[in-house]
Amino acid sequence: xxxxxxxxxxxxxxxxxxxxxxxxxxxxxxxxxxxxxxxxxxxxxxxxxxxxxxxxxxxxxxxxxxxxxxxxxxxxxxxxxxxxxxxxxxxxxxxxxxxxxxxxxxxxxxxxxxxxxxxxxxxxxxxxxxxxxxxxxxxxxxxxxxxxxxxxxxxxxxxxxxxxxxxxxxxxxxxxxxxxxxxxxxxxxxxxxxxxxxxxxxxxxxxxxxxxxxxxxxxxxxxxxxxxxxxxxxxxxxxxxxxxxxxxxxxxxxxxxxxxxxxxxxxxxxxxxxxxxxxxxxxxxxxxxxxxxxxxxxxxxxxxxxxxx
Numbered sequence: 001x002x003x004x005x006x007x008x009x010x011x012x013x014x015x016x017x018x019x020x021x022x023x024x025x026x027x028x029x030x031x032x033x034x035x036x037x038x039x040x041x042x043x044x045x046x047x048x049x050x051x052x053x054x055x056x057x058x059x060x061x062x063x064x065x066x067x068x069x070x071x072x073x074x075x076x077x078x079x080x081x082x083x084x085x086x087x088x089x090x091x092x093x094x095x096x097x098x099x100x101x102x103x104x105x106x107x108x109x110x111x112x113x114x115x116x117x118x119x120x121x122x123x124x125x126x127x128x129x130x131x132x133x134x135x136x137x138x139x140x141x142x143x144x145x146x147x148x149x150x151x152x153x154x155x156x157x158x159x160x161x162x163x164x165x166x167x168x169x170x171x172x173x174x175x176x177x178x179x180x181x182x183x184x185x186x187x188x189x190x191x192x193x194x195x196x197x198x199x200x201x202x203x204x205x206x207x208x209x210x211x212x213x214x215x216x217x218x219x220x221x222x223x224x225x226x227x228x229x230x231x232x233x234x235x236x237x238x239x240x241x242x243x244x245x246x247x248x249x250x251x252x253x254x255x256x257x258x259x260x261x262x263x264x265x266x267x268x269x270x271x272x273x274x275x276x277x278x279x280x281x282x283x284x285x286x287x288x289x290x291x292x293x294x295x296x297x298x299x300x301x302x303x304x305x306x307x308x309x
Contacts, residue, residue, distance in 0.1 A: 022064060022125075039166045041177055043127040044184075046166045048072075051119045061110060063102035066126045066144045068188075070159040071098045073120040081110050081148055097156050101147040101188075108148070122159050122166075124184070131185070143188045154187040178224035179251040182239055189236075201244035206231040210242070214254055218261065219281035222254065258282065259295040266304050273300055 036048045071079060074096055081100045102108060128144055161180055202210065209230050214222065227250060228238045242250050258280040265276045277288030292300045 037166045041181060043131055044181060045125045046162045047123050047125075048163055048166050049121050049123060053119065060107055062107045063104055064125075065104045066128045067102050068124040068126070068155075068159075069100045069102070070122045070124070070156065071096065071119070072122055072159065072163060073118070079110065079119065081108055097151055099147075099150050099152065099155060101144060101150075103144065103146045106146055122163050124159070124162065140189065143185070143191075147191075150191075152187060152191055154190070155184070158184040158187060174221040174223055175251045175254060178235075179239065179249050182224065182235055183249070186236065186239070200241055202231065202241045206241075207245050210250075214250070215257065218254075218258060219279070224250070255291050256295055259292050262288065262292065262300070263296075263303075266300060267307065276300075 032052045032054060034050050036050050038047045039045065069081070079098065081098070100108070126144065128141060158180065162184075165177075165180075201207075210227055213227065213230055224235055224239075227242075228235050231238065233241060239249060242253075246253055248256070262276050262280045265271060265279060266273075269276075271279070273288065274285040277283075277285050280288075282288035282291065289299050292298075292303070296303055298306065
């Protein structure tokens with residue numbers, strides 16, 4: 001299942017519980033916009049916007065929901081965003097990857113200092129009302145307080161992943177998508193709460209239960225909530241505890257385990273790559289080959305030939 005396309009917002013839907021799913025029209029004087037792709041997942045949606053600045057311009061905008069704007073590319077112009085009421089937004093971080101967190105109903109200025117193009121940015125819109133149920137303990141609504149013109153390398157890393165995933169048409173990988181959303185939200189929390197205690201790891205019994213469950217369901221699309229329920233931890237705390245204990249996220253561990261089992265099957269059986277891919281939980285041979293190369297460093301065919309030489 002690929003990420004769903006979001007509908008265009010109607011006036012009566014603004015600020016409602018489904019506002020985070022909507023694609024608002026963009027009309028700013030002096031700016032030529034195009035929404036390149038739109039996708040929606042549980043509790044957040046994403047859109048990639050490209051624009052050309054026809055002339056220096058100051059425009060006012062109003063957020064429909066809690067949203068994070070990340071500048072991905074602005075080769076020739078300076079873009080500055082700030083709260084409504086100032087004559088011109090004042091930058092606090094001189095970086096080409098400026099970020100802004102806006103609250104629903106908040107008005108803000110956007111200043112484009114010279115003609116330029118193409119500009120490219122990502123807009124992530126959040127279903128804040130239901131995130132508490134998704135994350136459980138460890139989530140704070142204050143993580144989404146308005147913040148202007150900041151920069152965080154981890155958030156930029158996750159924004160790039162959403163840029164790639166937005167509208168790519170690939171199969172929906174449940175655990176991967178759960179982990180990406182949670183990692184993004186944890187990065188927001190770290191910005192607001194940088195001095196939290198170091199997380200604990202899983203106990204030996206918790207670790208055994210989780211690993212046995214994942215191995216038994218190696219070919220299935222496991223939900224993050226399933227793993228959390230095994231040890232009665234919130235998603236927020238479970239993922240941190242898992243990484244402390246095993247050194248990687250649950251999704252990366254699952255991929256590596258699938259590749260490990262695939263290596264055994266390739267050496268012991270005379271099955272095709274396509275059959276092995278399906279046997280260990282990948283969608284098809286191309287999906288299997290991409291992850292196998294990421295883990296091992298070689299595609300499966302070359303790896304097998306090297307082992308046989």
